Amino acid sequence: MPRIFSGIQPSGELHIGNYLGAVKNWVQLQHEFESYICIVNYHAITIPYAPDELRRRTREMAVSLLASGLEPGKAVVFVQSDVPEHTELAWVFNTLTPLGELERQVQFKDKASRQEQVMAGLLNYPVLQAADILLYRADIVPVGEDQVQHLELSRVVARNWNARFSPDAPYFPEPQPRLAPTRRIVGLDGQAKMSKSLGNTIGLLDPPDVMWEKLRPAITDPARQRKSDPGDPEACRTIFQLHRAFSPAATVAEVEVNCRGAKWGCIDCKKSLLTHMEAELTPIRTRAEAMQAEPGKVDEILADGAARARRVARDTMAHVKDRMGLDARD
Numbered sequence: 001m002p003r004i005f006s007g008i009q010p011s012g013e014l015h016i017g018n019y020l021g022a023v024k025n026w027v028q029l030q031h032e033f034e035s036y037i038c039i040v041n042y043h044a045i046t047i048p049y050a051p052d053e054l055r056r057r058t059r060e061m062a063v064s065l066l067a068s069g070l071e072p073g074k075a076v077v078f079v080q081s082d083v084p085e086h087t088e089l090a091w092v093f094n095t096l097t098p099l100g101e102l103e104r105q106v107q108f109k110d111k112a113s114r115q116e117q118v119m120a121g122l123l124n125y126p127v128l129q130a131a132d133i134l135l136y137r138a139d140i141v142p143v144g145e146d147q148v149q150h151l152e153l154s155r156v157v158a159r160n161w162n163a164r165f166s167p168d169a170p171y172f173p174e175p176q177p178r179l180a181p182t183r184r185i186v187g188l189d190g191q192a193k194m195s196k197s198l199g200n201t202i203g204l205l206d207p208p209d210v211m212w213e214k215l216r217p218a219i220t221d222p223a224r225q226r227k228s229d230p231g232d233p234e235a236c237r238t239i240f241q242l243h244r245a246f247s248p249a250a251t252v253a254e255v256e257v258n259c260r261g262a263k264w265g266c267i268d269c270k271k272s273l274l275t276h277m278e279a280e281l282t283p284i285r286t287r288a289e290a291m292q293a294e295p296g297k298v299d300e301i302l303a304d305g306a307a308r309a310r311r312v313a314r315d316t317m318a319h320v321k322d323r324m325g326l327d328a329r330d
């Protein structure tokens, strides 16, 4: 069975952009692939953070992932810092990563521009990401579009290591991204992407009344001033995109007709959307609430995930050390 690896930072509550762009894809792929899904807390500390909050968010992320449908019997769900081989391999990879490749990463430039002082960890972030993936020798990495450049770097690292230490038979595969059908969910303000830092999100676990408070004022087709104006669903990027993601095909078709024909106002359209979002998200919220009431169970799942991940991670690290002359007591 081919392997997939993906990671998510515990840096904020999971929003429906993350869910549609990443998590939902993982839930589907767990049936076809041996899946490793990692909560990457070492990545989260590359920008300023509060320790207690990180601890809380790491657990919350585990709850959200499991409630979304990752099954502990299928996918290996674990926390990055529970498997020390991630940072061990990252150091090795630092010695094989050209500095220029790191400096030209768009995400680095973007995040660095928002920091007063830029720490080396922020620059080396994609090296740790390469270690995450290659530790499991994963072939496929299901992520959103914004991670494609990081994966290019992972392939450079794999290639460099193979060329130097395993020239005859490449040991590390060159991992390929696998984009979700919904690549980039637009924010409620119509801004580029739904993102916690832009405050334009709907939380995966938001109750229906909170979702409605956010949906109701969300931007629609700016050219449509009143209900009697015909609308253009394609210009209504956010709401129509969410309909496509959550509503059945018949509803999406109905929205098209009623919007273009000025039969539905935007509020009617949003109410219909809310109904379909609720249908998909209410069971997730209910499962999350049940898990929050049983924290011991989540701890157990994460401990088991880390133990399973480590079995693979140790083997890879032993091989790497062997090939690199790092196994001093040979």
Ligand code: AMP
Binding pocket: 007, 008, 009, 017, 018, 019, 020, 021, 022, 142, 143, 144, 145, 146, 147, 182, 183, 184, 185, 186, 193, 194, 195
């Ligand atoms: P982040 O919250 O940026 O750490 O992203 C976690 C995962 O969700 C990554 O695979 C991202 O590519 C994906 N993601 C984040 N925001 C969006 C969005 N607005 N639309 C689609 N996917 C997203």
Ligand code: TRP
Binding pocket: 005, 006, 007, 008, 009, 040, 043, 128, 129, 132, 133, 141, 143, 147, 150
């Ligand atoms: N950088 C990714 C993000 O911000 C998170 C991540 C870390 C990741 N390690 C990974 C994603 C390995 C895929 C594979 O979303």
